[in-house]
Amino acid sequence: MARYLLKRLLSAVVTIWVTTIAVVLLIHLVPGDPVKIMFAQSQSTTPEQLETVRHNLGLDRPIYEQYAIYMSRVLHGDFGHTIRGDQPILPLLLGRLPYTLALALSSLLVATVIGLGLGFLAAYKRGTALDSLCMVLAIGGVSVPVFWLGQILILVFAVRLSWFQVAGSDWRSLILPALTLGVTNAAVVARLTRSTMIDIFNQDYIRTAWAKGLPARTVLSRHALRAGLVPIVTILGLQFTYTMGGAVIVENVFSWNGIGRLAVQAIFQRDYPLIQGFILTFACLVALVSLAMDVLYAVLDPRIVHV
Amino acid sequence: MAQVVRTSKSSRTGRIAALVLGVLAGAAVPLAALGARAADGTLVWARDGDSDSLDPQRTTTTLSWEVFAQIYDSLLAFDESGKIGPHLAKSWVVSPDGKEVSLTLNGDITCHDGAPFTAEDVKYTIDRALDAKNPSITKASWGPITSVDVVNPETVSVKFSSPFGAFLSFMTDPMASMLCRGDAKLGDKFGVSAAIGTGPFKLVSWTKGDQIVLERNTAYKNFGLPAQNKSAPHIAKLVVKNITEAQSRLAGLKTGELQVAEPPLAEVTTIKDDKTLTLVTAKNTGQDNFFEFAVHRPPFNDARARKAIAYALDIDGALDIVYGGLVDRERCPVAHPVMGSEQDFCKSVGYDYDPEKAKALLAELGYGPDKPLDVVMLSWTGGDRDKLVQVFQNQLQQVGIHAKIEMMDIGTLNARVTQENEKTTGPGTFDLMGWAWFDPDILYALWHSPGAYKGYSTPELDALLEKSRTSADPTSRLGLVHDIEKILLQEAVMIPVYTPGWNWIYAVRAEVKGFKVGPFKRPMFNDVTF
Numbered sequence: 001m002a003r004y005l006l007k008r009l010l011s012a013v014v015t016i017w018v019t020t021i022a023v024v025l026l027i028h029l030v031p032g033d034p035v036k037i038m039f040a041q042s043q044s045t046t047p048e049q050l051e052t053v054r055h056n057l058g059l060d061r062p063i064y065e066q067y068a069i070y071m072s073r074v075l076h077g078d079f080g081h082t083i084r085g086d087q088p089i090l091p092l093l094l095g096r097l098p099y100t101l102a103l104a105l106s107s108l109l110v111a112t113v114i115g116l117g118l119g120f121l122a123a124y125k126r127g128t129a130l131d132s133l134c135m136v137l138a139i140g141g142v143s144v145p146v147f148w149l150g151q152i153l154i155l156v157f158a159v160r161l162s163w164f165q166v167a168g169s170d171w172r173s174l175i176l177p178a179l180t181l182g183v184t185n186a187a188v189v190a191r192l193t194r195s196t197m198i199d200i201f202n203q204d205y206i207r208t209a210w211a212k213g214l215p216a217r218t219v220l221s222r223h224a225l226r227a228g229l230v231p232i233v234t235i236l237g238l239q240f241t242y243t244m245g246g247a248v249i250v251e252n253v254f255s256w257n258g259i260g261r262l263a264v265q266a267i268f269q270r271d272y273p274l275i276q277g278f279i280l281t282f283a284c285l286v287a288l289v290s291l292a293m294d295v296l297y298a299v300l301d302p303r304i305v306h307v
Numbered sequence: 308m309a310q311v312v313r314t315s316k317s318s319r320t321g322r323i324a325a326l327v328l329g330v331l332a333g334a335a336v337p338l339a340a341l342g343a344r345a346a347d348g349t350l351v352w353a354r355d356g357d358s359d360s361l362d363p364q365r366t367t368t369t370l371s372w373e374v375f376a377q378i379y380d381s382l383l384a385f386d387e388s389g390k391i392g393p394h395l396a397k398s399w400v401v402s403p404d405g406k407e408v409s410l411t412l413n414g415d416i417t418c419h420d421g422a423p424f425t426a427e428d429v430k431y432t433i434d435r436a437l438d439a440k441n442p443s444i445t446k447a448s449w450g451p452i453t454s455v456d457v458v459n460p461e462t463v464s465v466k467f468s469s470p471f472g473a474f475l476s477f478m479t480d481p482m483a484s485m486l487c488r489g490d491a492k493l494g495d496k497f498g499v500s501a502a503i504g505t506g507p508f509k510l511v512s513w514t515k516g517d518q519i520v521l522e523r524n525t526a527y528k529n530f531g532l533p534a535q536n537k538s539a540p541h542i543a544k545l546v547v548k549n550i551t552e553a554q555s556r557l558a559g560l561k562t563g564e565l566q567v568a569e570p571p572l573a574e575v576t577t578i579k580d581d582k583t584l585t586l587v588t589a590k591n592t593g594q595d596n597f598f599e600f601a602v603h604r605p606p607f608n609d610a611r612a613r614k615a616i617a618y619a620l621d622i623d624g625a626l627d628i629v630y631g632g633l634v635d636r637e638r639c640p641v642a643h644p645v646m647g648s649e650q651d652f653c654k655s656v657g658y659d660y661d662p663e664k665a666k667a668l669l670a671e672l673g674y675g676p677d678k679p680l681d682v683v684m685l686s687w688t689g690g691d692r693d694k695l696v697q698v699f700q701n702q703l704q705q706v707g708i709h710a711k712i713e714m715m716d717i718g719t720l721n722a723r724v725t726q727e728n729e730k731t732t733g734p735g736t737f738d739l740m741g742w743a744w745f746d747p748d749i750l751y752a753l754w755h756s757p758g759a760y761k762g763y764s765t766p767e768l769d770a771l772l773e774k775s776r777t778s779a780d781p782t783s784r785l786g787l788v789h790d791i792e793k794i795l796l797q798e799a800v801m802i803p804v805y806t807p808g809w810n811w812i813y814a815v816r817a818e819v820k821g822f823k824v825g826p827f828k829r830p831m832f833n834d835v836t837f
Contacts, residue, residue, distance in 0.1 A: 033722060053444075085359030085366050087499060092515055151554055159558045166559040167353070167550045169517055255550040257517040264551075265356065265516075268716055 001298065008294045012287035019283040020071065023276055025063070033270070035059065035083070059272070070276065079280075080273040082266075089277040093259055097281065099169065100258030103177055103250065104243045110182025111239060114141075115189025116232070120225070122190070123197035134190065142187035146246055150180045150253035167255035177254040181246050185239055192235050196228040203227075230297065237293030241286050348543035350819065350835060353556045353568040355810070357516050357549040362498025363484040364436050364443035369743075369810060369828070372481035374547060376829045377521055378419075379484030379504035382410055382429070383475060384531040385745070385826040389591050389644025391475055394531030395424070395485055395505065405470025405779030410478075412461045417526045418487035419509045426463040430455045432486045433465065445482050448748075450474045470779035473748035476646075480745060481829070507540045507833055519547040533825055534833035541821075541836045560584055560814050566837065567822055567830075570814040572691050575633065578814050588633065589811040589824035594743040595642035596692075598802040601727040602763045606680060606735045611668045613799035615680075616737065617658035618665035619706045625698040626805050629691055633812065634805045640750060640795045642806040644826060646781070647747045647788035653803070657796040665706040676707055684710040685724065685738035687717040690809045696739060717741075721760070728761040741808050745827045747788045751776050754795065763800045 035054045054060050058069060073080060079089035115138070122134035153176045158166045165173050200206060201224060209219045248260030255261075259278055266274035354373070359366040363375045384394035393399075396410040416424035433455045436443035443449070450471030456464045467474070477483050489503040502510045507529070508521035527539045550556045553571035560568050561583065570578055578584050598616065606612035623636055637643070638653035666675075674680040684700065686692045696712050703710045711734075715723065720738065727736045742749060755772045756764035768791065775787040795801050807828070815822050821834030 036721060036725070082359075084368070085371075085498075086362075087360070087515065088495075095514075096516060151552075154555060154558050159561050162562060166555050166562060166564050167548065169514070252551050253555065255517075255548070255552070255555060257514065257549075261551065262516055268718060270718055 004298060005295065008291050012291050015287050016280070016283045020276070020280055021067070023279040070273075074280065079277040082274045083271045084269050089274055092262070092274075093277050093281050096257060096259045096262055097285075099256060100244065100247050100251070100260055101285075102174060103181065103247050103256055103258055104240060106174055106178035107181035107185065107243050107247075107250075108236065108240055110178050111185035111189050111243070112236060114182060114186035116193050118186065119190040119193025120197055120220075122194045123201060124220070126194075126198055126201075131194075135194070138187040138190035140187075141183045142185075144184060146180060146184050146249050147253055149183065150177065150250055153180055154254070169257050173254070173256070177250045177256050180253070181243055181250050184246065185243055188239060188242075189232065189235060193228065193232055196231050197224060200224050200228050233293060233296055237290055240289050240293075244282065244286065348541075349546060350542045350544070350566045350832065350837065351546045351548055351559075351564065352830070352832075353548040353550040353559060353565045355549075355551055355553065355556070355569060358513075358519065358547075360498045361502040361510065361513065361519075363482050363486070364445070365498055367445060367482060373828075373830055374519055374521075375481035375484045376506070377508040377545065377547075377832065378502050378506045378510055379481065379486070380416075380506050381479050381481065381483055382412075382485060383478040385479050385533070385644075387533045387591075387826065389593075389745075389826045391479055392531050394479070396478075397530065399475070401475075401779055405472075405777075406467045407464060408467075408474060409458070409462060409464045412463075413528075413530050414461060416505055416528065418489055418505055419503045419524060420487065420489040422487060422489055424485070424487060424505050425460040426457040427460070428487050429463045429485060430457050431488050431491070432484075435486065436483075443482075448473070448477050448480075448482065450477075470777050472776060472778045472781075472784045473746040476746040476748075480827075508545055511544075516549060518549060521545040521547070529833055532831065532833060534823070534831055535821075536833045540833050542832060545832055557814070560816060563816065566816045566819045567813055569810055569812060572633075572812070575812060583817050584814045585817055587813040587815055587822060587824060589807060589813070589828045591644040591826040592743060592807040592811055592824075592828040593642050593645050593745050593826075594741060594807040594809065594811065594828070595637055595640070596739060596741045596804045596806065596808040597637075597640070598737055598739055598804060599724075599760075599762060599800070600737040601724075601730070601735065602800075603728055604731050604733070604735070606672060606682070607737060609672065610798050611672055612680070612735065613737075613802075614658060615665045615668040615672075615706070616703070616708070617799050617802045618661045618668065619703050619708060620699055620802070620804075621660040621702055622804055623660070625695060625702065628698055629695045630805075634807060637803045637806040639803055640792050640801055641747050641788075642743075642803075645745060645747055645749075646785060647792060649789075652789060653792060653796060656793045658799065658802075662702075662706050665708075669707055674707060679707045679709045680735075681709045681711070682735040682737065683713060685713050685715070685720060685727075685736060687720045687739075687741070688714050692739060692808075724760045724762075728758075739804065743828070747784075747791075748776060750788070750791055750795070754791075754800070763798075765794075768794055 035050050058066050070080070077090065079093070081088055082092070118134040118138050122131045125131050154166055157163045157176060164176055167173065206219065206224055247258060248263060250256065251258045251260040252264060259281065263275070263278045266278060354370060356370045358371040358374050359368050360371060361374065361378065363372070363379060380395050382394060382396040383391050383399070386392050395412055395416060397413045399408060399410045401408050410429070412426060412429070418424050418428070433449065433452065436449055437446060437452060450473065451468040452465055453468050454466045458464050484504065487503045487505065490497045493501045493503070500513060507524055507527045509524050511520040511522050513519045522544050523540050523542065525539045529537045548565070550559065550568070553569070556565065556568040557570045557574055559565035560570070575586065578586055600607035600613050602608050626634055626636060638650050638657055639648040641647045669675065669680060684696055686696050693714050700710045700712055720740070724738050724740070742753065751772045753759045754764060755769055758764050771787055771791045771794070775784055775791060778784040778787060811828065813822070813824065813830070816837070819835060819837040821836055823831050823834065825831050
């Protein structure tokens, strides 16, 4: 088990490192000089001043030097300052990260509850109208654009019914964005749950459990669902990554103050240090979650450790 | 025998009832909160972005200086018509040679930390802006200052190496906001989580990316802002919220969660019919939207091609179609109320819609019905500019100019325009750009070589721009500005189109009274009651 975890941890570290290199290279290919953009509407800046700012930010150095300096600072916990506004980046990201995590986790919960429920029901009532209905609902959820669904939920529940605020940062304001993101992710979970459970329902040990006269609840939850959790947990780990990406759009629709919104702003402003900090944070988070999923996977199915 | 556990119907019903009650209770709380907010005098103003910094010397974005204008004061202020008048400084004297400006402060000005605001604070502010190691990013706007001397607690003398005509107008700008010496003691917190000024509101907190909370400065005195209220604001708190999506802002206005916000342009007609909301349109913004050209290659290296574009555009018609009265035609290189923005003068030296003249010029250049001129028209997204350039595209088509449209964000546009000016091959490009400033010194930044985008420049234009910058006498300066405008317009270096052009329309809850937008687009809350 320890060896398995060590391998997974090393894999995570390499993934993050490669990501940082790719980010530095890609950002410099995007058109637009961040210093010029920073001063875009400031008519009084001289070319000398632009060069001074560029030098202070290290933007006049070769890319590999910029990268080396950046990584050495990061390893000391210094993510630098934003180009716009000269704000320290790490506290900025750490301050916003809990909001994105809350959104991602709560929407994952929504996706899991809806997806597991629909998928399980569809598998249990396979071949019936209920099966078709569940799948149509699930597919409908994934087909609906996140942006559109968010606006509709705001219109109905915030404007018409006044049940929620349009924008806020407390737990009540989390409900609509979590629902938006969760509904659109539920289809993947539902389909996988359905196909996994159908497979499991056809297993001999399930037939034996039915034959023994065990209550339906016991057969379905203790025997069937438990076995089906392994692939479902795997997909949930992947869904978390997808959810984090979707959070960027949802955060903007609902003005939810997570790092996704910060990232969009940074990209438009060509705020290189902030973009790098965001990508690095995002990569670490995804790697950590993948690692956690690997551990959970190993707990659920000890055979994995020995593969 | 297997035991089957059944849930009684009554306990299941109880759980469902509890759930419903819980949801209703949870839903009632936001409603209660909304009511409470309105009652305690807190006004929520939503914008499409957040400030970069609370330090006026570290950023120039509109979103930032809109907040500076609430926390800080400037030495001077524009009146409704855009004329410079007193504010923190009650009077000023410019020496005959233009190299010294003495400003005398009003008495009884207090900083948010309780300390008196004196000439020492003015010196601190200007010295900090000009600091060699870490100057303000608008250092050049302060002019060639050589020293700042405190004559007495209420008088400060600013000396220049040469006259600087734009100094007094810059003293009205939020980017020249006066800091208090207490800001020096805040260290790294200044501009990030703390700020001390003399403005109508004090900073309570800034949750970056979410909201800035300000509270009324009870000791405030309005010496010169164009507001009726000469003392502390009526509202207890001003919350400046960041809501990027325009539809979300509109939804918030409709629910009463927000009291002031910029609505989606497409909804303006609907809002006019909505009795719960009123529209406030900023006037005298100084925002100029204009066409400019990549002049270092054909066809726009030839003034005839630029003039052909000017003749081909029915600007009044296009503005009416797209904006229906929400914007004004702007004929000058600087938009009103900036000095030099005289529409009659600019009309006399510019070009009006005349498609036949456009065709004649194109024919001289070798273009005609069998050989249309292919060009690329660039602009930036937002403000319904995409609709406007489509109308222009159609108009250009009528005279035989095929304009391909490319829209992008303002950052990319700025970079692209410079790129196009550096290229020597490729189709001709021209762009619909936007700039806002409160002084004709903007023309120096845009057109003095090498130019903001490395575009058009000539020694003659450079000389005029330098003379205008160093002229302290308003009358002779205006004459120089006219000469500059004549070149820009007659050579069709730029084609002014309209004003304002971005973030100029506000939707306000009907119960909110007194909200106004001061000259150069400065939202003012001094008179607000609700």
